[in-house]
Structure formats: structure tokens, C-alpha cells
Amino acid sequence: MTAVGLARKRHSITGRPVVITGAASGIGRALATRLSRLGSPVALADVDEDGLKVTAAALSGKVLTRVLDVRDAEDQLRFAAEVREWLPAPLAAVFNNAGVAVTSSVLDAVPEDDDWLHDINFRGVVHGTRAFLPILVEQGEGAIVNTSSVYGLLGMPYQSAYCAAKFAVRGFTESLRQELRGTDVRAVTVHPGGITTNIARNARVRRDPEGRGRTHEQMAAQFEAMTMTSPDKAAAIIHAGVDRGKARILVGPDAYLFDALARITPTHYNAVLTRVLQRARRTEAPLP
Numbered sequence: 141m142t143a144v145g146l147a148r149k150r151h152s153i154t155g156r157p158v159v160i161t162g163a164a165s166g167i168g169r170a171l172a173t174r175l176s177r178l179g180s181p182v183a184l185a186d187v188d189e190d191g192l193k194v195t196a197a198a199l200s201g202k203v204l205t206r207v208l209d210v211r212d213a214e215d216q217l218r219f220a221a222e223v224r225e226w227l228p229a230p231l232a233a234v235f236n237n238a239g240v241a242v243t244s245s246v247l248d249a250v251p252e253d254d255d256w257l258h259d260i261n262f263r264g265v266v267h268g269t270r271a272f273l274p275i276l277v278e279q280g281e282g283a284i285v286n287t288s289s290v291y292g293l294l295g296m297p298y299q300s301a302y303c304a305a306k307f308a309v310r311g312f313t314e315s316l317r318q319e320l321r322g323t324d325v326r327a328v329t330v331h332p333g334g335i336t337t338n339i340a341r342n343a344r345v346r347r348d349p350e351g352r353g354r355t356h357e358q359m360a361a362q363f364e365a366m367t368m369t370s371p372d373k374a375a376a377i378i379h380a381g382v383d384r385g386k387a388r389i390l391v392g393p394d395a396y397l398f399d400a401l402a403r404i405t406p407t408h409y410n411a412v413l414t415r416v417l418q419r420a421r422r423t424e425a426p427l428p
Contacts, residue, residue: 151326151385153232153283155179159223161210161268162238164191166337167287170375171235176201183223185210186238202228210238210264213271220271231275233283233382236268241343242301243359253344254301261305266312273316273325281324283382286313290333290398294409298349317387328382331399333392334367335374368392 158175162168164186172195176182181202186192189207196205204226206219223231239261242253265286276282291299292306310329317327340360348354354362369377369392381389390396401409 151283152383153180153379154383156232157181157183157227157229158232159183159185159234159272161185161208161236161264162287163195164188165195166339167332167335167371167374167378168235168237169195170371171237171378173198174372174375174379176203180232181228183226185219210236210267211259213263213267216264216267216271220275223272224275230279231272231282233285234268234272234276235285235287235378236265237285237287238264239287239289239339241299241339243298243343243345243349244301245298245349246300248346248349249300250344250346253346256344257301258305258308261302262308262312265309269312269316276325277323283326283328284313284316285328285330285378285382287330287332288313290331290395292329293331293398293402294413296413297410326385326387328387328389330378330381330389330391331395332374333369333390333394333398334363335369335371335392336364336367337371340364368394 153175155178158180160168160172160182163172163184165188168184168186169191172182172184176199179201181204182199183204183206184192184195185206185208186195187207187209192205192207196203204223206222208215208219210216240257242257244250244253269284269286273284276284286309288309289302289306291303292310295303310331313327313329320327340363341357343356343360345356345359348359374391377391378389390399401412405412
């Protein structure tokens with residue numbers, strides 16, 4: 141086998157055990173469904189017990205489920221201990237995927253909402269990484285796969301808390317990647333663009349930050365109308381990226397646009413994005 145072939149074999153997670161948080165819906169559920177179908181035993185966690193049961197019921201392979209609030213560092217450690225006992229084979233990957241959203245201007249931000257988001261989107265990733273990294277290091281191989289966002293590449297208006305957390309995930313994971321150089325344990329960042337999930341509907345929104353009088357439901361519907369990638373497609377892209385040994389995975393055509401703008405015009409990208417959004421809004425249905 142060639143050196144490239146050996147590398148691909150070592151990186152592949154297909155058919156091997158994985159851990160996925162945020163598995164009750166969206167990308168997490170799609171990853172669980174895809175990887176289980178391909179033979180991977182899956183350990184699934186989410187704070188949404190009902191959604192987690194729905195995910196698990198759709199799987200035919202070996203599965204472990206755990207109701208887990210990723211904000212709880214001690215419970216993450218307990219979950220990792222349970223996974224260690226459950227593992228039928230070495231752990232291939234940990235997907236720290238759970239996430240929430242807040243929409244607000246900085247001027248009107250509610251500190252409790254920002255803390256709620258940061259505790260889940262950033263500290264939940266840190267807790268998950270610290271809980272499972274010892275297993276991978278002890279094995280001598282595996283992948284920590286942390287979900288950032290295209291909002292971890294560019295700062296967006298009315299998304300200051302979300303951007304701050306996703307930039308933090310990116311920085312944390314890139315730092316970890318450098319610490320793991322020379323080993324077969326990998327740290328991977330995932331940057332999804334607009335994915336058709338329920339994140340906008342579950343977001344905390346106190347008022348329309350643009351002053352357009354939209355309800356939370358209307359804003360969620362307009363976000364979903366502009367998404368470009370299904371959860372199943374996102375899961376396929378993420379799976380392929382991890383299997384190929386990528387350190388950073390862009391998900392969706394809009395992710396490539398954000399990445400290009402961050403490189404080409406790092407301080408003036410909002411003018412381009414504003415024109416794109418204005419064009420998209422001209423196709424929106426009028427608000428009732």
C-alpha cells in the first residue's frame with residue numbers, strides 16, 4: 141500500500157466507533173444516521189431526551205444514548221467514562237457538535253442570553269474535548285471534530301455572541317492541533333454555512349434587531365429560506381473530510397464564499413455580503 145493509502149486508512153472513521161453531541165436533531169442526527177448505516181457504533185448525547193430517542197430509534201447498529209447538558213464539565217467526564225466502558229473497539233472520532241443561537245444587537249444584548257450561548261457553543265466544546273482527548277491520546281490515534289461555523293470566519297451583525305463563541309472554537313481547536321503535531325490524534329474544525337436545521341427556531345430572540353417588526357417565526361423562516369445545505373449533505377461532507385484527513389472542513393457553497401472573503405477582503409467583506417442579502421430579500425415573500 142502507498143503512503144497515501146496508509147494515511148487514508150488510518151484517518152478513516154467509517155465503521156468505527158464515534159461520539160456525537162447534539163445528536164437529537166440537525167447535523168448531529170444526520171451524522172449519527174449516516175455513520176451508523178455504514179457500520180459505526182455510535183454514542184449519542186443531547187439535552188433533548190425526546191429527540192435523542194427519535195434518533196436512536198432510527199438506527200439499526202450498536203448505539204449508546206446519554207441525556208447530557210454539555211455545559212456540565214463533570215457530567216461530560218462521566219459520559220466519557222461510560223463511553224470508555226462501552227467501546228467495542230478504539231474510538232475513531234468525537235464530534236463536539238451541540239450548539240444554540242442568539243440574535244441581538246450588541247446594544248440590546250441580554251448578558252444571560254450570551255452566557256447561555258457561550259456555555260454551550262464554546263465551553264461545551266472545551267468540556268467535550270477535555271473529557272475525550274485522554275482516550276484518544278491513550279489509544280495513540282483518533283479525531284476531535286469541533287463544530288465552528290462560517291460565523292467563526294467572519295463577524296456578522298446581530299450575531300456577536302454566536303460569532304464570539306464560534307471564533308473561540310476555531311482558536312481553541314487550532315491551538316490543540318498544534319499541540320498534537322507529530323501524533324496520530326487530530327483536531328478538526330468544521331465550518332458549516334447555512335444548514336436547514338431548527339437552530340434558528342430554537343434561538344433566543346427578544347426582538348427584531350433590524351427594527352423590521354418581524355416575529356421570531358418570520359425570522360426563522362427567512363433564515364431557512366436562504367440555507368443552501370441539508371443536514372444529510374452536511375453530514376456527508378463532514379464524514380468525507382474527516383476520512384480524508386482534513387484539518388478544516390468547509391460545509392456548503394456559502395462556506396467557501398465566506399472563506400474567500402475572509403482572505404481577500406478581511407475588513408470590508410460586509411459590503412459584499414450586504415449586497416448578497418439584499419438580493420436574497422428581494423425574493424422573500426412579504427411579511428403578513
